[in-house]
Amino acid sequence: MPALPLSPADLRAVLAPLPSARPLPARAYWDEDVFAFDQAEIFGRSWVCVGREDEIARPGAWVLAPLTPAGVLVLRGADLEIRAFHNVCRHRAATLVDGACGRLAQLACPYHGWTYELSGALRAAPHAPPGFDRGAHGLLPARAGALFGFLFVALDPGAPPLESALGGAPPWLARPELRSLRRGRRVEYEVAANWKLCVENFQESHHFPRVHPALERLTPCDDAVSWGGGGPWLGGIMALAPSAETVSLGAARGARPLIVPEAERRRVRDAMLFPGLLTSLQPDYLLTYRLTPRAPDRTLVVADTYFHPAAFTPGFDPADVFAFWDTVNREDRSICERQQRGMRAPGYAPSTYAAVEDGVHAFDRWVAERYLAALGAGAP
Structure with missing residues (x-):
């Protein structure tokens, strides 16, 4: 820089x-x-507010936060955990979703059909070569959490934990x-x-x-x-x-x-x-x-x-x-x-x-x- x-x-x-x-x-x-x-x-390097927790109350509900050119996808998993992922397919970088919010059972790339679970794990990679490790090619995560009813995302993996960062x-x-x-x-x-x-x-x-x-x-x-x-x-x-x-x-x-x-x-x-x-x-x-x-x-x-x-x-x-x-x-x-x-x-x-x-x-x-x-x- x-x-x-x-x-x-x-x-x-x-x-x-x-x-x-x-x-x-x-x-x-x-x-x-x-x-x-x-x-x-x-x-x-900060925890940035991206909405309210009730916006992703149900499993599969998501919001797209404009924190990067592609956006950061914040969603509610099938296990009710809040997760965040960069809105980018691991194949050839096509963005996965459009719009501000929605609800999906899974995430599918509109380009070549790579499909991801709500946990971010790669489920399907059509025509991937033999021996390709799907486990190593899940969605790129960001840190996410909720406090006082607000949703937060931190792009910095070294940022302090949410509750301590937002103390006071x-x-x-x-x-x-x-x-x-x-x-x-x-x-x-x-x-x-x-x-x-x-x-x-x-x-x-x-x-x-x-x-x-x-x-x-x-x-x-x-x-x-x-x-x-x-x-x-x-x-x-x-x-x-x-x-x-x-x-x-x-x-x-x-x-x-x-x-x-x-x-x-x-x-x-x-x-x-x-x-x-x-x-x-x-x-x-x-x-x-x-x-x-x-x-x-x-x-x-x-x-x-x-x-x-x-x-x-x-x-x-x-x-x-x-x-x-x-x-x-x-x-x-x-x-x-x-x-x-x-x-x-x-x-x-x-x-x-x-x-x-x-x-x-x-x-x-x-x-x-x-x-x-x-x-x-x-x-x-």
Whole structure:
């Protein structure tokens, strides 16, 4: 991999205490070599969220995670174990499945018919030569697991075990009852901006008054408090405005059941799992955003909304929630794309963090530490 074209001095400036720190250098958001590093050394060495466990509840159910050009197939085996495999036939590298999800009794290559069991073992290899060892040519595995109802994949065989790697999670996401939530909608879209800008935007709320006036009325940014429990997690807690029951067009929960304890119904709890899972726990629904870097200036976002299972009765219509967040997501996409365009301006250099951007600073520190380690420079 080419050397990172970043200055150790610029990166060390990110690690300074917040009042004197400078944000990441602009080149970190548009350079091809930096992007390649982010893919290989940040996403490629982390446990990455690829969905929810209920998406593969039945044997043979699978989802295709866009972590590589071919994708990674995450499935439920006949023994109910969760497994992940590179979506590549061992014969001549044809991809095995298309689409985002499905259910199969076995995996068959559409090119020459090599067939694999749900365990990844090669079952049939038409016209293979005598003595060919099918046992040595099963699907190429990746590591997979589930935690807090989320599915995770690690491409790095040396990554720490899932539970230890994701230690320090916010207590509100660890509640067992959240595992039973049902998805009400999925939306996929692309942001013409670097993935780090998308995370940084999530990590602060003082843009609400100018970018999200409707959201500011329901969750005023002056009431935001940062949270950090350790490990790869950052978060924040915001109070609902006195007139609001939830965050939606009408600010009313209606008949939707709470998914949080009664004592916590007046709070919104956000959490980011490094590098690319963003979550927002509302009183009556959960938002998740999964980020996949596609280019230095392009990020795929998969946005899901989950509700209490009891909400799904005849006449259930959460259009007030969906419409509200469609607007907010468009506003976020637009402001991140403005930043991306500005990063290439001749002479632009970052100046400082605002005093309320401690969450952005914390995220940037994690990124800068990885860049410095790759440069062999380390922290001061």
